[in-house]
Every structure is written in structure tokens, then in C-alpha cells.
Amino acid sequence: xxxxxxxxxxxxxxxxxxxxxxxxxxxxxxxxxxxxxxxxxxxxxxxxxxxxxxxxxxxxxxxxxxxxxxxxxxxxxxxxxxxxxxxxxxxxxxxxxxxxxxxxxxxxxxxxxxxxxxxxxxxxxxxxxxxxxxxxxxxxxxxxxxxxxxxxxxxxxxxxxxxxxxxx
Numbered sequence: 623x624x625x626x627x628x629x630x631x632x633x634x635x636x637x638x639x640x641x642x643x644x645x646x647x648x649x650x651x652x653x654x655x656x657x658x659x660x661x662x663x664x665x666x667x668x669x670x671x672x673x674x675x676x677x678x679x680x681x682x683x684x685x686x687x688x689x690x691x692x693x694x695x696x697x698x699x700x701x702x703x704x705x706x707x708x709x710x711x712x713x714x715x716x717x718x719x720x721x722x723x724x725x726x727x728x729x730x731x732x733x734x735x736x737x738x739x740x741x742x743x744x745x746x747x748x749x750x751x752x753x754x755x756x757x758x759x760x761x762x763x764x765x766x767x768x769x770x771x772x773x774x775x776x777x778x779x780x781x782x783x784x785x786x787x788x789x790x
């Protein structure tokens with residue numbers, strides 16, 4: 623790998639195209655939930671020009687919550703390997719895969735992996751955290767666990783407070 627010391631570190635990377643099963647929409651929704659609770663990890667995506675419509679669809683949510691999400695575009699293989707070298711972890715919310723090459727590459731690079739709780743993931747690697755890919759809340763909780771960020775506490779309300787909020 624090339625020296626990546628001159629490049630800023632990235633908290634999470636997702637090396638994937640924009641096919642629907644890659645699950646970018648739930649991933650960005652999870653990043654929104656994290657931001658709402660004050661946690662703003664960086665995320666690098668690799669959506670190429672053929673995925674421009676998906677990136678345009680994701681941008682309003684990214685902008686509205688000022689998420690630290692950057693689309694690096696399609697990367698040549700060597701650049702993707704360099705990206706692993708400057709990332710803290712691979713996040714992989716895909717719901718299905720025929721092979722899962724990024725899982726194998728990240729594992730070979732010694733990068734921690736947070737991934738969907740799916741058989742294909744366990745066939746390729748041993749993730750440090752897993753989640754339900756259909757649930758942005760589950761994805762966000764796995765990120766919190768990885769970052770050792772405490773889960774926000776449940777705000778208990780009196781019956782009177784509940785009724786006031788309900789009728790407000």
C-alpha cells in the first residue's frame with residue numbers, strides 16, 4: 623500500500639456500487655440517527671457516475687443533517703485498498719452478495735468490519751459488530767458500539783408530560 627499519511631483519516635468506508643441491495647438508503651438514515659444524537663462519524667462512499675441518481679437521492683438527507691458523508695466516486699482497485707488503509711472500519715450494510723470482495727479485502731487489510739448479520743458475511747469474515755440491515759436504528763447502534771459511544775438514555779416522562787407532548 624502507498625503512504626496515506628498526507629490524507630485525512632476516515633471513520634467508516636463503504637466500498638460498493640449503488641445497486642439497491644447495497645442498502646445505501648438505510649446506511650444514510652442510520653447516519654442521520656447518529657447525528658440527531660450528537661455523534662457525527664465520517665463516512666466515505668464509492669458511488670460512481672452510473673450511480674449518480676442514487677447519490678442525488680441521498681444528498682438532501684446528507685445536507686439537511688450536515689452529515690459527514692463524502693462520495694469519492696468509483697475508485698480503481700489500488701485506490702480502494704489505500705482507502706482501507708486510512709479508514710477506521712468498513713461498514714457493509716448490503717442485504718445480499720454473490721461474493722463480497724470488500725469484506726475479504728478489508729479483513730486481509732486488518733480493518734475492523736461492521737456488517738449485516740447475514741450468512742454471506744460470516745462466510746467471508748468475522749465482523750466486530752453486526753446489525754439488521756433493514757433497520758437504520760440497528761445499524762446506528764452497531765456504529766455506537768464500535769465507537770464505544772454510550773446509547774442515549776431513555777427519557778422518562780410523567781403521565782402529565784406525556785399528555786402535554788401528545789396534545790402539543
